[in-house]
Amino acid sequence: MKSRITFIFIALTSIIMMAVPAKSNPVSPISDIVVREAPSGEISMESFRSGTLDRLVSLNFANSCLFAGQYQNAEEIFNKLVVLYPDDEYILREAILAFEKMSRAEKALPLYDQLCKRHPSDTKLLLDAARAYSWTGRFKESLGLYDRIISSGNGNDVILSQYADVLYEYKQYSKAVVQYRELWKKGALQKKDAINFVHALMAIGEQAESAKLLNDLAKLYPGNIDVLQVTADVSFAMKQYGRAATLYRELIVKKPDDLSNYISLADVAMTTKDYPEAVKINKEILRLSPENQKAMLTIARASSWHGDYSTALIYYDKLIASSNPDPLYYREKARVFGWMGDQRNSLSLYDGALRAYPQNKALKAEAEAKKNYYSNTYRPAVKAYKSWLVAEPKQPEALFDLGQLYMQNSKWKDAIETYDVLLTEVPDHQQAALARQKAKVTSSMMSLNSSAEYFSAQSGGRETDISFSGFYTSLSYPFQDRLTGFVNLNSKSYSFKHDPQTPLSQGITLGMDYCDLPDILLRGAFGFRQNPSPLKDSRTGFLETESQPLDNLHLALSFHKEDVISNYKTFKEHLQTNHWQGRLVYDGYRRWHAGIDYGIDHYSDSRSSLTAGLDVTANLLYDPQRLSITYRLQDYGFGADAYPKADYWTPSSFTTHTAGIEWQHFLNKERFQGANAAYYTAAFRLSLEPGGNVSHQIHAGLHRDWSNRFSTSMEGQYTWDTTTSIYQDKLLKAGFQWFF
Numbered sequence: 161m162k163s164r165i166t167f168i169f170i171a172l173t174s175i176i177m178m179a180v181p182a183k184s185n186p187v188s189p190i191s192d193i194v195v196r197e198a199p200s201g202e203i204s205m206e207s208f209r210s211g212t213l214d215r216l217v218s219l220n221f222a223n224s225c226l227f228a229g230q231y232q233n234a235e236e237i238f239n240k241l242v243v244l245y246p247d248d249e250y251i252l253r254e255a256i257l258a259f260e261k262m263s264r265a266e267k268a269l270p271l272y273d274q275l276c277k278r279h280p281s282d283t284k285l286l287l288d289a290a291r292a293y294s295w296t297g298r299f300k301e302s303l304g305l306y307d308r309i310i311s312s313g314n315g316n317d318v319i320l321s322q323y324a325d326v327l328y329e330y331k332q333y334s335k336a337v338v339q340y341r342e343l344w345k346k347g348a349l350q351k352k353d354a355i356n357f358v359h360a361l362m363a364i365g366e367q368a369e370s371a372k373l374l375n376d377l378a379k380l381y382p383g384n385i386d387v388l389q390v391t392a393d394v395s396f397a398m399k400q401y402g403r404a405a406t407l408y409r410e411l412i413v414k415k416p417d418d419l420s421n422y423i424s425l426a427d428v429a430m431t432t433k434d435y436p437e438a439v440k441i442n443k444e445i446l447r448l449s450p451e452n453q454k455a456m457l458t459i460a461r462a463s464s465w466h467g468d469y470s471t472a473l474i475y476y477d478k479l480i481a482s483s484n485p486d487p488l489y490y491r492e493k494a495r496v497f498g499w500m501g502d503q504r505n506s507l508s509l510y511d512g513a514l515r516a517y518p519q520n521k522a523l524k525a526e527a528e529a530k531k532n533y534y535s536n537t538y539r540p541a542v543k544a545y546k547s548w549l550v551a552e553p554k555q556p557e558a559l560f561d562l563g564q565l566y567m568q569n570s571k572w573k574d575a576i577e578t579y580d581v582l583l584t585e586v587p588d589h590q591q592a593a594l595a596r597q598k599a600k601v602t603s604s605m606m607s608l609n610s611s612a613e614y615f616s617a618q619s620g621g622r623e624t625d626i627s628f629s630g631f632y633t634s635l636s637y638p639f640q641d642r643l644t645g646f647v648n649l650n651s652k653s654y655s656f657k658h659d660p661q662t663p664l665s666q667g668i669t670l671g672m673d674y675c676d677l678p679d680i681l682l683r684g685a686f687g688f689r690q691n692p693s694p695l696k697d698s699r700t701g702f703l704e705t706e707s708q709p710l711d712n713l714h715l716a717l718s719f720h721k722e723d724v725i726s727n728y729k730t731f732k733e734h735l736q737t738n739h740w741q742g743r744l745v746y747d748g749y750r751r752w753h754a755g756i757d758y759g760i761d762h763y764s765d766s767r768s769s770l771t772a773g774l775d776v777t778a779n780l781l782y783d784p785q786r787l788s789i790t791y792r793l794q795d796y797g798f799g800a801d802a803y804p805k806a807d808y809w810t811p812s813s814f815t816t817h818t819a820g821i822e823w824q825h826f827l828n829k830e831r832f833q834g835a836n837a838a839y840y841t842a843a844f845r846l847s848l849e850p851g852g853n854v855s856h857q858i859h860a861g862l863h864r865d866w867s868n869r870f871s872t873s874m875e876g877q878y879t880w881d882t883t884t885s886i887y888q889d890k891l892l893k894a895g896f897q898w899f900f
Contacts, residue, residue: 299330572603595834611895678708820845
């Protein structure tokens, strides 16, 4: 009986002791705690939630749920236990262990904080807390705890190695290298940490030491796949693309199911611009992983950059049709339409994407920017691109387009600065590099334009038959970004049908050009022409201005004082004209434009003439081959009261209707503002003139940029009349431009 009472007493004492708050219990190391199954009985979540379970049973029940993989129930129980027993260290430690097992280390952090405040010198506790902080990506707090451990003199090689790893993860590469280097010298660095050491050295530019360390690792771990992997990665980072590709292929053989090496090999191909190879590798990735969106995206990008737009669109469609498409897929597909010159489909796709993702700021900014870019509205376009760059700072597509806008409006300084930002972000952006170089050459170097021309015109018996051979040279010097000075030299040798004279006339023109489009362009010059005796010398000049007061609306005004050389008589009598011209053009979304113009001529013999014109051009194809149809209505009027009739003008006023078709074909692969271009043009025009006469004209040209500094051009024209011999002309011209 006594023994039974003693047993009951001991049991009751044990139960009471278990119920005492944890602060009265000795602290149990976390590593010594094991998960136990709860005792059998009527234990359920309902009973726990109703509060019928005591501390011990609740704790055991939580561990039982954890052991059974019922993480949601276990988490709920531990959440409530740490609230009910905030000072119970045993429960806190059990909860920490459970949260870490459930990969919910972030919930353990406040519990670690409580324990660390109570035991600031507990090295193991601080170390566990530091690890938990690093697991959750809170590297700053983790490093603070490691610093406390190390400064207290408890930092052994294992702890120092962990400390270096956290520095590496926190991208504190220089500090990590210091720690790794000391451990490596002592031979205390494990393989995993040594590999991190290699990457850290690469990150701070210590490529030579990184290569030496790799060689040592290869000797320590011959044939080791991890070492081979880092060697391939480092070779890629050091731009040793051939070696990197060889190593990745070796890794693929050893680990055929590891997609990461296929992806890295494809990245090598993309970096070296071997787009067909990149497509081939990513198709192999899709064979292993049919729903791999990264592979689809790479195929789409590589195909579009290689000019295979049809393939690119197929894969963008697959990405858009996926279960959870990224708005970026819509945006990149719309860009491809833009590169194809299909601006209508591009804008339509942006509109559809905005309906699907109305809150996406980057998408909205890009759509607005592209809309204005395609509309050729400079001011709103620049504003929209800057807004896009606020949403996505240093976005390559936005920066390149903005640079192109500046180039198109001769804003060389702004273009260069924009391309500099882009090339800092994407150093191998070939198009930006070429455009920047072109802008630099154009804005800072002198240019020499030289050409030779032959022209002959016949006018059905009237005294306006003339032909000449001309040689022209123009030298331009940029004083600053917007101001250019120029000097033009020309020499013309004339031949007249009704006079044996073949005078040689030579001229010089000096001028300045100020360009700040779309706001204003001003160009002015004064010229002097020396003629052979007994012909008089002459003075010429011009003043031109252009502006874009409203988006898509272009206004140009000009005044020219020039010689009228229609025949030898006008040449001999020193006939000159003051020609005033105004023109207004509406540019409709690059696809079409319409213009009107009006000109007034006041001749030095007191006669005058008026010309007025209206024209429309529609671009049926835009890029890379441009097909346009044109129409122009032109009215020529000469002073009706002029007597006697002028022999340098038609007998009476008249109107013409001219329709034409024009073709331009680019031969070079790269087509953007600033690229070296090679193209030819061809045009055919029919002009309906008074009396039912029809005039025909063919015009052709060929242009080629041989480099950023040298280009050549040729053009020819032939006009003939099939009804009566009213007018006919021939033109042949060749020239070059050289920057130096």
